[in-house]
Amino acid sequence: MKPLNYGMVGGGSGAFIGDVHRKAIRIDGLATLCAGCFSRDAEKSKAFGAELGVAPDRLYTNYLEMAEQEAKREDGISFVVCVTPNISHYEVCKAFLMNGINVVCDKPLTWTIEQSQELVTICKEKDLLFGITYTYSGYPAVKQMRQMVSDGVLGKIKFVNGEYPQGWLGTPVDETSKLAPWRMDPKVAGISNCLGDIGSHIENLVANITGLKIERVCARLDRIVEGRTLDDNASVMVEFKGGAKGLYWSSQIAFGNDNGLRVRIYGEKGGLEWFQEDPDHFLYTPSDGPQQRWSRGRDAFCESAQSYSRIPAGHPEGLFEAFANIYKAYIRALAKKLSGENLVPSDLDFPSIEMGLDGVVFINKCVESSNQGASWVTLG
Amino acid sequence: MKPLNYGMVGGGSGAFIGDVHRKAIRIDGLATLCAGCFSRDAEKSKAFGAELGVAPDRLYTNYLEMAEQEAKREDGISFVVCVTPNISHYEVCKAFLMNGINVVCDKPLTWTIEQSQELVTICKEKDLLFGITYTYSGYPAVKQMRQMVSDGVLGKIKFVNGEYPQGWLGTPVDETSKLAPWRMDPKVAGISNCLGDIGSHIENLVANITGLKIERVCARLDRIVEGRTLDDNASVMVEFKGGAKGLYWSSQIAFGNDNGLRVRIYGEKGGLEWFQEDPDHFLYTPSDGPQQRWSRGRDAFCESAQSYSRIPAGHPEGLFEAFANIYKAYIRALAKKLSGENLVPSDLDFPSIEMGLDGVVFINKCVESSNQGASWVTLG
């Protein structure tokens, strides 16, 4: 297929995640960066865009102008990637959607539940394709586990343990640190730091694999390091619709852990375990036999999982490839839609805007629970 | 030193844990089994006692007779080991204490808080030595971590994650199974199965290493497998006196886990991690350097930890040795006390009756919390 054109808002010089998005898209070459507004500072944005090879007339002063102008062009972008700070996701996404442009947005989708609900409504009305880059959904092993659960290999799911320990904020962060300070600034990071940033990955990953919907939560958000205004550690007891239970722990003060996302899923007939730092493998234990370690590329993954594997077993695929897989699914679906074909459910193999909404609800309700002294709050 | 004489109540033919106690004591040969009441069935008890080489006149019909008779003998037992079902710990221990005989008892100490408090009181009044066999306190690596925390290596402790997943009760247990059915019988197992059996090990292990006291808990005890009358999975949010927080998970339905007790302890300056299935090692991560894997026998354990190591690094020591270490400390302290010397705190290097009481309080308060819909309950 011919590469689609895409634009980017945010992700300027030095921004970590914007660069990851661009590199990930380049791996498969299914889309080409053609327009952008990379910084609030127009000069910086233009200089950086030029470095990236974007034509000068498609480097915009602000995202609104970009949305309007690109919508008018014959060769306008097919989708925009929104990688601005969390606080502005809502306004940026809304502007592009209102101008009829498809969107891929970083998580969390928005700050408030109402904002996300509004985006969902607009997206439906405009019949646009919206993807959320929950990174870990892109791994072939995750897709394989999802299929096994869906196939009933575990029987009915009964309990889920999800954890996401990191250690990089275990000590007070000094002012010269590039990454951390804004995370503790409610004006930028929103209502939660740790839970919003990494706890929400647990929520999405479990939803992705199991299809379970959360009914209510009892959450305690801690500010472990003194002086913090937002949480750096969070414990959540979860109850799912249908009776399954869960326990989620996320932390940024757990020295010795880098990016330790781990989910363990137990059903009536077996268990699954996946660890993000070893993403090509997962453990499957049937109730009546030895534990099995499945390996991407060697063991018999289903077609929908295997198709995202690029190299043979034992050659590690990592974060960039997971990201590239989300884009691969999104761009293929978009190209199919743009060509006038009807999409079928299996085309939508990327996190949807509804999952984005679920994530925002989860974060907000956990904060509400914690503010009430860790009481039970229904997600409604 | 000359081996002490000891007696045993419970632990008859086929009983798993009584055999572990006897084997563990035999490793060091510091005490000799001289008396017993191994079963409620007097014939069985005598036949089994004979097999074990106990003299016929010291094989008793019931524990009360044994306590009274042994107390009268010149060569009476120095201590008794109580390995009866949980429900009768209270009465057995009380009988021996009232007759002036020192006691080692399996955990949990008793069923109710009041029973434990009464035993603590009697024990003090009678000036007797009481040990509880919380197995995992016996490992040299655990003792080393305790010393490091005590030395301030981690700074102030801020958060603890403890988990104890097992998978052996993940499916309904049929009637022919030897081990499981009584565990689900409230008349034998008491008020809790999973939390009482293994969750309480987390509680003790954390207390042992950190010295932290629990202030309040918010617990949810689940009956995952249908038809169960007692919990087989439990989540507990913990708050410690002084402000530290914790999260404990224990489970018997987590397929793929055998005896997965793991504690992760985070302070201001570093973290520790220990996994019971690899007991000779622990991970220590300082806030400012690479993660270290300490190995018993190779790395510089403190004297009080190293002295419990029997063989060089890399030669695994396991459950029997951990048990033997508890007995080694208990018997040495008892011998010293019996010889008239004063005991100093470092002599009491085994779980105390007060720890036994703490464990019973923890279990009862968690059950209370869970019965109230997972609300916060203060331990008082």
Place this chain on the structure above:
Amino acid sequence: MKPLNYGMVGGGSGAFIGDVHRKAIRIDGLATLCAGCFSRDAEKSKAFGAELGVAPDRLYTNYLEMAEQEAKREDGISFVVCVTPNISHYEVCKAFLMNGINVVCDKPLTWTIEQSQELVTICKEKDLLFGITYTYSGYPAVKQMRQMVSDGVLGKIKFVNGEYPQGWLGTPVDETSKLAPWRMDPKVAGISNCLGDIGSHIENLVANITGLKIERVCARLDRIVEGRTLDDNASVMVEFKGGAKGLYWSSQIAFGNDNGLRVRIYGEKGGLEWFQEDPDHFLYTPSDGPQQRWSRGRDAFCESAQSYSRIPAGHPEGLFEAFANIYKAYIRALAKKLSGENLVPSDLDFPSIEMGLDGVVFINKCVESSNQGASWVTLG
């Protein structure tokens, strides 16, 4: 910098490794594919080149034409990537070198020692830049270990254990398998299969990290699965100049292993261990302290290693990134050279043509040793 133009010989539709090279180059976007001869079948080559977006006039019928034409163009390619079957590396590389075009070639460089020596001579005479894609040299952890050895952290190196077990050829390969049959065909694979393919990675990785030169080898190449004409398992005893010793094992019949390259390096003062399937970490054990697990992105890698890390600790980087790093170093050095600047040794941070020659010598001498019944053969 402006992306360089590059061309590719080999790597047609369905070819695994050519695709990896292209994807890896795209990650950083430092070079653009502008010319190619992707297949011996001119029609296929042109169709595939069109898919890749290469202009029709730069899709060549054969590599010789390509070398000559590109050499003449004002906008000719700055370097060519040779990813043809091993047997034709020599002729392809020679053609481009003779036409004054820089080369990146897959390993092994050539089939015979004489061919490699000739390429080295031409390369020097023409003053061209030649890189070999020994994948594993690209990992930041490997670069960090190399620096530590160079800094004397281990003292003098004394012994190296390298192994590379795979299991995918453990059973006779049927005719429908896409990958394996040619590997057993001496006309295509050359004089060795297992040792030549993966054993040579051990050789290069050890040389890369330690700088040691092999003096002599004693090798046994096995044909484990019946009917094979080339080796599928190989053991090599190594002696290095200066007295260090080594033991290398590579295998394709080791069920349960995917791509298990592991090196363990021991010096007077410590040891290092790295496992390719967990490439972001390595173990360092000083002679006088606990084992340390270093983590890319978290622990203090030297600047020359850290600069190749793209994302924070715990987010896995894999094979594509390792490849991309080789190209990053090569293209940067080439751009600098083309701009007229003098290269310094630290610019040449990719496997050189001399390493390629060393690899070919190693393979040939091991085969010679094995053919003589595993006798000692000097590399000269």
Place this chain on the structure above:
Amino acid sequence: MKPLNYGMVGGGSGAFIGDVHRKAIRIDGLATLCAGCFSRDAEKSKAFGAELGVAPDRLYTNYLEMAEQEAKREDGISFVVCVTPNISHYEVCKAFLMNGINVVCDKPLTWTIEQSQELVTICKEKDLLFGITYTYSGYPAVKQMRQMVSDGVLGKIKFVNGEYPQGWLGTPVDETSKLAPWRMDPKVAGISNCLGDIGSHIENLVANITGLKIERVCARLDRIVEGRTLDDNASVMVEFKGGAKGLYWSSQIAFGNDNGLRVRIYGEKGGLEWFQEDPDHFLYTPSDGPQQRWSRGRDAFCESAQSYSRIPAGHPEGLFEAFANIYKAYIRALAKKLSGENLVPSDLDFPSIEMGLDGVVFINKCVESSNQGASWVTLG
């Protein structure tokens, strides 16, 4: 059964391995220490024997006197445990055999091949039961792997990789060290240090599991640390009768390793891997399915393996239990034999004197090979 009486030669105060033997025997209580000659210094021996509770009249001045006197007693020992330095195994074992007393001896059996052959001959003539304490044969997981190989689960065995790295002799050992100096003294340690001590464990473990017999070896014994008179590192290429191949590496200079015995066994249909520091588990990979991790106590071990498991899955059993298992098998067989019953092959579930001879041949031939510059030597 009534415990048998046993005696011990060697294993005096402070001797590590003698204490392990005594503790291991005590675990099951199947034999009682009744006689001994624990030291060449008669006073020390008697003092130590008294501590152990041995009657004064059975504490002997030398092993010859002990063998003669015990042979004469009505209640004489049923077997003797020989834990003297390697150099005197021959003379001690011979003395007891000649006096009709059964023997358990530490490995290696003797220094020379001729000595071992003589002991085999005497043992047969006298119809005595002889056991060698190759520790690792005692683990249930090892017994289960042996059964699986015997059942043909792997098909014909094709290749074996065995390694045993340790790091404790990586630096020159100072004179105050208790353990190491004698190991480098040819007068005490014999003709080899590293290979003789730990390399021979690989040889026995592989023989135990696979039943393969070695046909010839090509060995290189290194003295890595300067000034050593005996090897501290050894590489051995092995060829078995019937065509299988092997590669063994043992080392005492591999910093970061404690007691890293690992065997990997590959057949036509699958592979097995076992690591001594995690003895309760092993990996089994069939050629056509995911890798399985078998766990003692949980997964379906055969009866002959399961019967040596004392505690449930996940509760580690270690070195003492492995030793105890060897004694359990030996003592049961001996008791059966003494009672006049005929022994069947499954009774002899401990390393035999023939295995002891094989080990001595292996060591001697490897030394011979190494002395000839790592040439191939047939074991004959």
